[in-house]
Amino acid sequence: MNEGSKKTIKTLCFAVLGMFTFSFALVPLYNVFCEVTGLNGKIELRATNDKNLEIDNGRDISIQFVSHNNEEMPWAFKPSEDNIQIKTGKYHTATFYVKNTTNKIMVAQAIPSVAPSNAAAYLKKLECFCFEQQELAPGEEALLPVRLIFDNKLPSSINNIVLSYTIFDVTDYNDVEFTQHHNDDHHDGHEMEPSI
Amino acid sequence: MSAVIESHNHDDHHHGPAKGLTRWLYTTNHKDIGTLYLWFSFAMFLIGGAMAMVIRAELFQPGMQIVEPEFYNQMLTLHGLIMVFGAVMPAFVGLANWLVPMMVGAPDMALPRMNNLSFWILPFAFFVLLSSLFMEGGAPNFGWTFYAPLSTTYAPPSVTFFIFSVHIMGASSIMGSINVIVTIMNMRAPGMTLMKMPLFVWSWLITAYLLIAVMPVLAGAVTMMLMDIHFGTSFFNAAGGGDPVLFQHIFWFFGHPEVYIMILPAFGIASHIIETFSRKQLFGYASMVWAMASIAILSFVVWAHHMFTVGLPLAAELFFMWATMLIAVPTGVKVFNWVTTMFKGSITYETPMLFAIAFVVLFTIGGFSGLMLAITPADFQYHDTYFVVAHFHYVLVPGSIFSIMAAVYYWIPKWTGNMYDERLGKLHFWLSFIGVNVTFFPQHWIGLAGMPRRIPDYALQFADWNMISSVGAFLFGASQILFLFIVLKTVMGGKKATPEVWEGSRGLEWTVESPAPYHTFTTPPKVN
Numbered sequence: 001m002n003e004g005s006k007k008t009i010k011t012l013c014f015a016v017l018g019m020f021t022f023s024f025a026l027v028p029l030y031n032v033f034c035e036v037t038g039l040n041g042k043i044e045l046r047a048t049n050d051k052n053l054e055i056d057n058g059r060d061i062s063i064q065f066v067s068h069n070n071e072e073m074p075w076a077f078k079p080s081e082d083n084i085q086i087k088t089g090k091y092h093t094a095t096f097y098v099k100n101t102t103n104k105i106m107v108a109q110a111i112p113s114v115a116p117s118n119a120a121a122y123l124k125k126l127e128c129f130c131f132e133q134q135e136l137a138p139g140e141e142a143l144l145p146v147r148l149i150f151d152n153k154l155p156s157s158i159n160n161i162v163l164s165y166t167i168f169d170v171t172d173y174n175d176v177e178f179t180q181h182h183n184d185d186h187h188d189g190h191e192m193e194p195s196i
Numbered sequence: 197m198s199a200v201i202e203s204h205n206h207d208d209h210h211h212g213p214a215k216g217l218t219r220w221l222y223t224t225n226h227k228d229i230g231t232l233y234l235w236f237s238f239a240m241f242l243i244g245g246a247m248a249m250v251i252r253a254e255l256f257q258p259g260m261q262i263v264e265p266e267f268y269n270q271m272l273t274l275h276g277l278i279m280v281f282g283a284v285m286p287a288f289v290g291l292a293n294w295l296v297p298m299m300v301g302a303p304d305m306a307l308p309r310m311n312n313l314s315f316w317i318l319p320f321a322f323f324v325l326l327s328s329l330f331m332e333g334g335a336p337n338f339g340w341t342f343y344a345p346l347s348t349t350y351a352p353p354s355v356t357f358f359i360f361s362v363h364i365m366g367a368s369s370i371m372g373s374i375n376v377i378v379t380i381m382n383m384r385a386p387g388m389t390l391m392k393m394p395l396f397v398w399s400w401l402i403t404a405y406l407l408i409a410v411m412p413v414l415a416g417a418v419t420m421m422l423m424d425i426h427f428g429t430s431f432f433n434a435a436g437g438g439d440p441v442l443f444q445h446i447f448w449f450f451g452h453p454e455v456y457i458m459i460l461p462a463f464g465i466a467s468h469i470i471e472t473f474s475r476k477q478l479f480g481y482a483s484m485v486w487a488m489a490s491i492a493i494l495s496f497v498v499w500a501h502h503m504f505t506v507g508l509p510l511a512a513e514l515f516f517m518w519a520t521m522l523i524a525v526p527t528g529v530k531v532f533n534w535v536t537t538m539f540k541g542s543i544t545y546e547t548p549m550l551f552a553i554a555f556v557v558l559f560t561i562g563g564f565s566g567l568m569l570a571i572t573p574a575d576f577q578y579h580d581t582y583f584v585v586a587h588f589h590y591v592l593v594p595g596s597i598f599s600i601m602a603a604v605y606y607w608i609p610k611w612t613g614n615m616y617d618e619r620l621g622k623l624h625f626w627l628s629f630i631g632v633n634v635t636f637f638p639q640h641w642i643g644l645a646g647m648p649r650r651i652p653d654y655a656l657q658f659a660d661w662n663m664i665s666s667v668g669a670f671l672f673g674a675s676q677i678l679f680l681f682i683v684l685k686t687v688m689g690g691k692k693a694t695p696e697v698w699e700g701s702r703g704l705e706w707t708v709e710s711p712a713p714y715h716t717f718t719t720p721p722k723v724n
Binding site: 002008012015016017018019020022023024030031045070109111117118166169170 | 381382409412416442449507
């Protein structure tokens with residue numbers, strides 16, 4: 001086999017390895033892309049440290065809360081208020097009611113989503129139950145808080161926003177990493193904070 | 197010319213194939229391996245076709261008739277996977293094996309042993325895939341696109357075997373493409389510059405680059421599935437921070453170039469056949485090459501048109517709509533060139549030409565329905581309906597598969613040394629042509645009327661056209677048995693073919709005897 005062929009083969013093998021690596025690189029690239037552009041309604045799963053969000057003369061927007069249970073997740077899960085009117089640039093605390101309706105200890109993880117998706121980039125949270133997993137004893141109930149603010153830069157075309165949470169059963173899911181990964185600046189928090 | 201070369205080499209060379217079964221197991225000869233690929237793909241075509249018959253039999257009437265819904269899902273999944281990875285792709289690789297070395301004046305493929313390996317792992321891949329039919333929980337049932345979480349959280353246990361078989365198919369395709377590229381780039385006869393290469397060679401060079409670029413991505417996607425299923429990762433699992441939509445992005449980043457992988461070699465084949473039977477030089481050779489290259493490049497930036505309804509932002513919907521429509525331009529150039537080549541030509545209508553003309557007409561119909569689907573707002577209506585089924589079957593059956601049949605009729609005299617039976621060939625063409633249109637054309641209408649794809653039952657108003665569609669499918673299916681018979685008859689005997697076979701055929705493969713000697717161009721020919 002001549003030198004030219006050997007060179008072509010080498011280049012092609014590198015291309016194959018490169019593309020295989022690229023397929024895995026697509027995973028972080030996709031997340032970075034979604035976070036930067038606010039597409040897909042993906043919300044940052046960490047507390048904001050932007051101190052300049054609060055202003056006095058924000059405009060009125062309406063927020064609708066929606067809750068879903070993934071698959072066969074048996075917990076009761078619903079927002080305390082379905083609809084609220086808030087102003088941009090002002091913090092608001094909303095709560096969600098959960099109850100472990102089973103007779104075993106269960107762990108849940110809530111995943112947020114925003115519609116319209118281009119509002120996601122302007123939603124900031126000081127704290128959210130979705131930042132960490134929630135563990136409830138049999139029959140235990142809780143009010144889970146989310147303290148949120150909408151940046152006043154929110155496009156003026158957006159007046160109504162739907163904020164949806166889906167809870168997943170992660171009891172059998174070995175997933176300490178996820179919360180740590182998304183919670184660099186958060187203290188350990190696998191227990192319930194405010195209980196009623 | 198080459199006949200002289202052959203007789204010159206006869207004394208000092210060990211010639212002719214070995215005898216018996218080991219000839220096929222150990223062979224490193226490109227012609228033997230091409231034959232193996234072609235027979236393998238034909239076997240898969242019949243198996244995948246039998247599954248299509250099950251699907252059409254179930255849809256013959258509304259209500260559940262013959263199979264359980266679970267089995268129906270397995271049938272449509274395996275039908276798609278087998279036709280794409282088992283029938284169309286290996287058939288094109290087989291044609292490449294037979295033709296590329298002869299067309300560029302090379303003695304064999306560049307890496308003959310790897311060539312043997314890349315073929316012989318394929319039967320194992322499909323054995324593994326088909327064996328899942330007999331496993332607990334049944335075969336894969338999530339559609340050939342295997343969207344997560346259907347293929348992860350909700351998949352039958354046999355999904356692991358499916359992943360393994362896709363890995364093997366991918367390895368086979370990658371090795372095949374490396375072989376094709378190295379052969380074309382380094383083993384062309386003196387004087388054959390890139391822009392003098394036959395168009396089939398060009399089409400395969402571009403296809404091979406596409407395969408190198410996207411088959412590893414497919415391997416990555418199934419590896420991520422494997423890790424989600426067995427190793428507790430969350431690539432596609434929202435609870436763990438992953439995203440199921442990510443799967444669709446990765447899949448279609450592979451999948452859209454993949455659909456062009458299944459049509460570009462067909463473009464090459466059609467160009468040769470139309471040129472020969474029009475008895476004119478092909479119109480616009482250079483524009484044909486550039487059109488194929490443009491289509492290949494554009495194929496990497498249109499993937500999200502398969503997922504307009506997942507909730508893409510407006511800017512992305514617009515970008516992918518326009519990029520998709522842009523592909524109509526180079527494709528239009530190709531269709532224009534084929535028609536112009538035929539214009540004022542002295543056309544005769546032998547079987548390969550009939551298939552090639554049908555390819556141009558019916559592929560264009562499939563292209564037009566593709567343009568309709570590219571319109572984002574319209575796609576919200578068409579998405580996941582039978583209109584989509586009609587569209588991709590029009591580009592794949594009378595597109596890719598007609599081109600493969602045309603190629604078989606066109607080159608089989610060179611392969612076997614015998615002419616096929618022209619009357620039977622024409623009969624096969626007309627049965628296939630009528631069958632394909634009766635099967636798939638009504639699916640446009642029931643799709644526009646709202647019949648969803650991938651269901652074993654449907655609302656009553658779709659009954660008439662579904663019955664007609666099924667009748668067409670049975671006709672098309674049965675006429676492929678005739679194809680098998682014609683091929684076998686030609687292999688066994690028939691009128692002897694001359695070296696050039698067709699009046700006015702162009703290219704190095706027509707300068708060697710028919711059947712082509714076991715070794716050709718051991719001394720490279722000179723090309724002016």
